[in-house]
Amino acid sequence: MISNINAHFAFTRMPFGKDLAPGSLHQHKAHAEAVARISWCIAEGAFGLVTGEVGSGKTAAVRAATSTLDARAHHVVYLGCPAIGARGIYAAIVTALGRKPRFHNANLIPQTQAALAAEIDERGRRVVLVCDEGHLMSTEQLEELRMLTNDPASMDSRSTMAVLLIGQPLLRRQVKLGILAALDQRIALRCAMAPLELAETGSYISHHLALAGRTDRLFSDDAVGLIHQVSRGLPRAVNNLATQALVATYAQGKAIVDEAAARAAAAELDAE
16 A cells, blocks of 8 residues: 555655654754754753653654764663663663673662763763653652762762653653652753644645655645644644545545545544
8 A cells, every 4th residue: 555655646755754864854943952952961961851742752852862972972872661660770771881780789780880980981982861751750760860860989070971851741740749859950951842833834744745755735735734733733643644644635546635635634543
């Protein structure tokens, strides 16, 4: 079916996929601002909090920012599953740095701290720890992250790594809890991903179509407006709606994605 759709619309590839190189991502306002702030956080070795609704492009912004880093000066460690628990954070870092995690926490924690310090002191590389789905992390895990930003060898006078904590808006409220006051004070960067504006949704759709080989007008203004309204300007939802609208247009044998196709796409996704 995909090959038929590509042939029907003269695409070189199916648009609106997530398998894009960081340099091919759409540079809308919220994305560009987030990338700039995340880059500053990494350069400062600071603790950053990146939040946004599901599908707002949080991880994409982090991926874009980290893709430009000099691998000789940075070591990116990505943790995408909070289910690993507090000990799992230490073990994952140690493993990523080429060591075998020690069994007992009393040995594992100082091993992790030593490994982080060695990256800077011996290899000249700063670790960038990216923790996704942060709103699902336990209070214990969040506190362990804060403790990891302390450098016992320098009596906390420097940071051995940058931490990017990514999650849904709930995470912003979680870190404001009294029990996490120390973590809240440690956060140097707070970035909330805003949704696309109407004009940006149109530009976003055109950008993805251009990557697929179509630079002419394919989506009507009414279709773009409806997609923006239903998606609330969230990039992932725009992708899903635009893809289903293309399928509906192909099924009807039409050449232009109109409002009717966009409505059909919205109804199809709403029924899932």
